[in-house]
Amino acid sequence: MSKKAWLLPPMLACAALAAGGGLSGARAAAAAPAVRRVATLTVPGRPLASFDIGTVDSRGVYALSDRSNQGLDFFDAATGRFLGRAGGFTGYDPAAGFDAAGPNGVVAVGPNEFWAGNGDSTVKVVDLRSRSIVASIPTGGRRRVDEMTYDPRDRLVAVVNNADDPPFISFISSRTRRVLGKIVLDRATDGAEQPAWDPATGLLYLSIPVLDKIKANGAVAVIDPRTRRLERFLPVRECMPAGLAVGPHGHLLVGCSDDAVAAGFAPKTLVLDARSGRTVAVIRAVGGSDEVWYDPKADFYYMAAGGFPGGAVLGVVDARTNRWLANLPSGPHAHSVAADPRSGRVFVPIAADPHNPSCPAGCIAVFAPAAQPTGRARR
Secondary structure (H helix, E strand, O other), X not given: OOOOOOOOOHHHHHHHHHHHHHHHHHHHHHHOOOEEEEEEEOOOOOOOOOEEEEEEOOOOEEEEEEOXXXXXXXEEOOOOOEEEEEEOOOEOOOOOOHHHOEOOOEEEEOOOEEEEEOOOOEXXXXXXXXXXXXXXXXXXXXXXXXXXXXXXXXXXXXXXXXXXXXXXXXXXXXOOOOEXXXXXXXXXXXXXXXXXXXXXXXXXXXXXXXXXXXXXXXXXXXXEOOOOEEEXXXXXXXXXXXXXXXXXXXXXXXXXXHHHHHOOOOOOEEEEEOOOOOEEEEEOOOOOOOOXXXXXXXXXXXXXXXXXXXXXXXXXXXXXXOEEEEEEEOOOOOOOOEEOOOOOOEXXXXXXXXXXXXXXXXXXXXXXXXXXXXXXXXX
């Protein structure tokens, strides 16, 4: 998650549509929506004031890093049923800030485990069956473990300490739960963000917001997880990348961040060729994103554009053509997105806001492709 927290009024989403794709684009999306909101899920416990990344495993379990309730929340992705919570994380203390918060990044490892980063520079291994932390793995840093990805070929979990200076990425065996090595990212002078493993190349890609203290110069780092070697940087300009997803055709979706918008760069999203680093497409209708996602069944990219000018939206892009389809209103601090390819459902948490009558205590907005059945959800 990028270092900035958003609080953007959802009622300005219509303005965001106009700003992102032009009025004609907004009308087209309204006339024939590719994706629509189908449900709203409540989160038990304290109001959802602080949260981070979400993910969906192969069995259709949606997991959300819920800092307000100091745990991982689990939902059945197809029905929206709350399955329980695994507590024991640090949560969020305003005095300590986000650099000490947790849980943060989360990834599914095998059929019954979720691994999540915590504010004490550890990775917590959660057993889905018992809803409990079964292991705590120190990374040797001073601040939080943030985002992560899983390489099932080599059975490695790659985790990023984005708030350490310099940031670093650690490689942990999913079998022994031991740190096998790490790469210190000396040129990354404003943290490191979302990693993604590509089964086609066997390589790991990592969003680097800023290289060498020049905000206009960001990159995607290319890393060989087997050798734990940084191979090269794929440069990007005026993007300060945060979200990253492996898509079809050897492409990478790069979410240009809210920090880039705050720095004065035009909001946008990039599609890169993973091998050459060539920019395949520049999508100017949506930007200011944190987490991004690719759903292979729908063949859609989703962007949690919590920092989009005019209001937070869920951006939708056709991954076959790299064509923008829609910006759908989300809500305050809506920087997290995950999709379940089996049901087609897309999960976007929204922060608590007493001025938001549809979601005053925080909630999870559920979207789905318009052509697919919506199923059932507990409201």
